[in-house]
Amino acid sequence: MPLQLGLVGKPNTGKSTFFSAATLIDVKRAPYPFTTINPNIGVGYVRIKCICKELNLVDNPRNSICVDGWRFIPIELIDVAGLVPEAWKGKGLGNRFLDELRRANALIHIIDAAGTTDSEGKPVKPGTHDPLVDIEFLERELDMWIFQILKKDWAKLVKIVEIKKNVVEELYNRLSGLGIDKEAILYSLNEADLASKRISNWSDNDLMNFVRNVRTASKPLIIAANKADIDVAVDNIKYLMREVREKYIIVPTSAEAELALRRAANKGLIKYIPGDSSFEILKDLKTEQLRALEYIEEKVLRRWGNTGVQQVLNRIVFEKLGMIAVYPVENENKYTDHRGNVLPDVFLIPKDMTAKELAYLVHTEIGEKFAFAIDAMTKKRLPADSVLKHRMVIKFVVSK
Ligand SMILES: Nc1nc2c(ncn2[C@@H]2O[C@H](COP(=O)(O)OP(=O)(O)OP(=O)(O)O)[C@@H](O)[C@H]2O)c(=O)[nH]1
Ligand SMILES: [Mg+2]
Structure with a gap:
């Protein structure tokens, strides 16, 4: 998505x-x-300096647009x-x-x-x-x-947590629909100093403190x-x-x-x-x-x-989401996909993503059979856990 x-x-x-x-x-x-x-939902773009200029290549973008050496990568906007x-x-x-x-x-x-x-x-x-x-x-x-969503059936939530002792799980059940993940919940419990406080003892203030942390972490x-x-x-x-x-x-x-x-x-x-x-x-x-x-x-x-x-x-x-842009290719010498399109795709990924994780994102099978990756600019091999860099051109090699 x-x-x-x-x-x-x-x-x-x-x-x-x-x-x-x-x-x-x-x-x-x-x-x-x-x-x-x-x-209103529509497609906007982030703009990066396209690698095509440095490589002196005429590119054939497929999932993005290149104008005068500026690559525009799609994102979705909702008004x-x-x-x-x-x-x-x-x-x-x-x-x-x-x-x-x-x-x-x-x-x-x-x-x-x-x-x-x-x-x-x-x-x-x-x-x-x-x-x-x-x-x-x-x-x-x-x-x-967010506060209101949690407060709605708070008594029930407290009861379940008291029995099952699974505060993260129960908060997640109620918040996952808002695009809030367990990591954000865990982080926010710590930030709000609530990780070891029994939920039945939380004041409205505690809950609000948790909510504020969870909101700034997730949105x-x-x-x-x-x-x-x-x-x-x-x-x-x-x-x-x-x-x-x-x-x-x-x-x-x-x-x-x-x-x-x-x-x-x-x-x-x-x-x-x-x-x-x-x-x-x-x-x-x-x-x-x-x-x-x-x-x-x-x-x-x-x-x-x-x-x-x-x-x-x-x-x-x-800056805020800490994404980077990388170009996956199938031929690291020509910088092309199998149809010969030059620098066809750019992916926006989190800056701590590894080569193997990106392989999975490109295709599950490439992820499963991942052998190593190649940095197309330096031709160096990248092992599975190497962290990718902004504007990297990368080729995946799979095991037979
Ligand atoms: N001077 C000036 N006016 C602007 C600017 N951006 C929007 N406007 C004006 O502000 C008014 C409201 O613009 P909209 O885009 O409809 O605002 P909105 O936030 O979507 O409004 P709602 O849908 O009612 O919430 C219009 O008259 C626009 O022409 C701007 O950068 N400068
Ligand atoms: Mg409007």
Whole structure:
């Protein structure tokens, strides 16, 4: 299953605009709350420098895309309805859409850094709403969502644990549906100092402490400080960086600018590769198109260096989730698969994955018959337990 990233935040912050910009799927976007009700799911990409340039090869990507030596690797994005304070109690659209985030490996919290919307997403004068409040509220909502799931039949859970003495197993039974694994549960019990405390003695505080740990371990989060093109966002973002830099990765974004650039590039009006710091005009444009591009140039690219959309996706996948990208091939001399496609596939894998584990991921049979792997660049043999590196090209040799 591809990596899935959830776009979350209060209503009207630009989640659907971000989604559209990253996937080029047209979805409903509007300047009022609850525009999105049912989730949108689509394919976005992380961008890496493709190894084809260094190897001086013309590649034939199959599971990904290569543009001017930049490899775009697919990931899944899910854009859900906005969350309002007390959504976990059923406020706004309630917590139905929280359930839609079960499969998400990580979350992108889209905030309105220009403070143009109140806590419930209603438009207000730019700069009048404090975006710091939104950062805190969202995490509380997520925590309350998990807390509530556990609290629902807590007495029963306690009883079973007392009999079976299997706290991890019972917590896992209730949390696995949210994409939370045993490792995260074990880790969180330790972090919250609850590993040896009888569950019947846990206070609500203990439970909340456990929940917070489990949530941050299973749904790591990054902040997209959106609407960064609006002037008041500049001071706001400085302030946010000062207040919470230690705790979060904050990336200034203008989803609206990215969407405009990608659409213009798609129509052949400009040359723009997602994530670039500039674009080039290719055709005669209308005055209003030129004006829109000038705005983007001045308020986004010159101000922030880029629109931030690609940077958010990259940073969450490579920094927060600690993934790396590797290229499996069947011919280590030509860098091809058996059909002769050059560097056909790139896999996103956790950075501690071993050669044999990746072999299994490529094909169960290759994993089972794994003899050794070859690093195609150095032609060195890699034993089963060798840990792979970012942008490695790897060939698996199987025993007969
Ligand atoms: N200036 C500016 N406006 C933006 C940006 N991103 C989104 N917007 C505007 O913000 C409004 C809300 O955008 P949506 O993408 O519909 O927001 P949402 O978070 O999906 O909203 P809900 O589905 O209601 O939760 C729209 O009017 C967008 O044009 C941005 O980067 N800059
Ligand atoms: Mg929306």
